Amino acid sequence: MLDPKLLRQALDETAERLRIRGFNLDVDAIRSLESQRKEVQVATEQLQAERNQHAKAIGEARSRGEDIQPLLNQDSTLDERLTTGKQQLQQLQVALNEQLMAIPNLPDESVLAGTSEDDNLEVRRWGELPAFSFTPNDHVDLAAPSGLMNFEQAAKIAGARFVTLRGALARLHRALAQFMLDLHTGEHGYEEVNVPCIVNRVSLEGTGQLPKFEKDLFKLIDDRDFYLAPTAEVPVTNLLRNEIVAAEQLPIHYVCHSLCFRSEAGASGKDTRGMIRHHQFEKVELVQWVRPADSWQALETLTGHAEQILQKLGLAYRVVTLCGGDLGFAAAKTYDLEVWLPGQQKYREVSSCSNFLDFQARRIQTRWRNPDTGKPEFLHTLNGSGLAIGRTLIAVLENYQQEDGNVRLPKVLAPYMGGDTLLKFNAV
DSSP states (O other), X not given: OOOHHHHHHOHHHHHHHHGGGTOOOOHHHHHHHHHHHHHHHHHHHHHHHHHHHXXXXXXXXXXXXXXXXXXXXXXXXXXXHXXXXXXXXXXXXXXXXXXXXXXXXXXOTTOOOOSSGGGOEEEEEESOOOOOSSOOOOHHHHXXXXXXXXXXXXXXXXXXXXXXXXXXXHHHHHHHHHHHHHHHHHTSOOEEOOOOSEEXXXXXXXXXXXXTTGGGSOBOSSTTOEEEOSSTHHHHHGGGTTOEEOGGGOSEEEEEEEEEEOOOTTOTTSSOSTTSSOSEEEEEEEEEEEOGGGHHHHHHHHHHHHHHHXXXXXXXXXXXXXXXXXXXXXXXXXXXEEEEETTTTEEEEEEEEEEOTTHHHHHHTOEXXXXXXXXXXXXXXXXXXEEEHHHHHHHHHHHSBOTXXXXXXXXXXXXXXXXXXXXXXXXX
């Protein structure tokens, strides 16, 4: 969440910056709640001081052997009024916290205004777009006829927006995950973690998915407020919830391969063909905790780690900075990596890399002990996909397809494919 001081000391300025992302802050409601809070807090503190003074007078009278009954009779309603004041103060604080939890992060000053992905800013491109002597197919026409990619079978088991993979294609999916994990742990310095795919409400509130985006989640029918994790960002980031990290432990870099589940409530009719947008998919997620002074450089480094996967696979891509209207709820700035898909003749997102500053850390109370001050201070968190495995699979299939319908695999995947460098659909 935002620093509450922003709403007390710079409310109008905060509202103005939030408009960049299309969010209208209810300034009047917050100002009214804050005014009531101050009034009740002052009155409660005065009552507390009066009670303390009264208790002291009673103690002194008792020590002198005097009759304390007259003092007890002076104001029999003091405790009751103090209790009522504390309850009112708590209720007002809860209302203010509810307002805070619904406010997205402030966009960084480098983030441009905009309303959709059409307003995102391209930063750079890498790689040459593949040239074909034939009309390239998309991944569905390439793989589905062989039965190794089967949407009808998945629909029988679960419904729309699911897929089954088998044989060499299932192995390629696994190979991509292992390749990503090996690169991030072996060359980029991440520690691998394995976490639950089921998370509780507190965890989702901590990373910003709740309370606003409940419709995008799969909630379990359970009295424990359990949900299927929409991304490994949620369980991994919450590993350090309510922790104070020693300075010498920083930075902390975790990588996690996990299942992800999303209801895609707002995606009706969008990307219904193929594997682009499914209810269940897999990602390799990168999560970092860093000193506040280091987070902007960390964003560039983390983005570079995700880019290296695409570079080693030889896949052309571009990097875009998200505009305010396309920015995620908790992010201050996000780079999207968009890989080229010949079957669609367009770039499609395969990774989002974000700096959240202290927004998530405030919600989950993750701090570090600053050696310069000796005091606990909020860390900065970052994460990014390194990469989305299904979409990377699609990119490999479409970019390396051959005229005969088979797929020549990138050499870096050969060790994970038993030495095979050709995925044969026509031989199935």
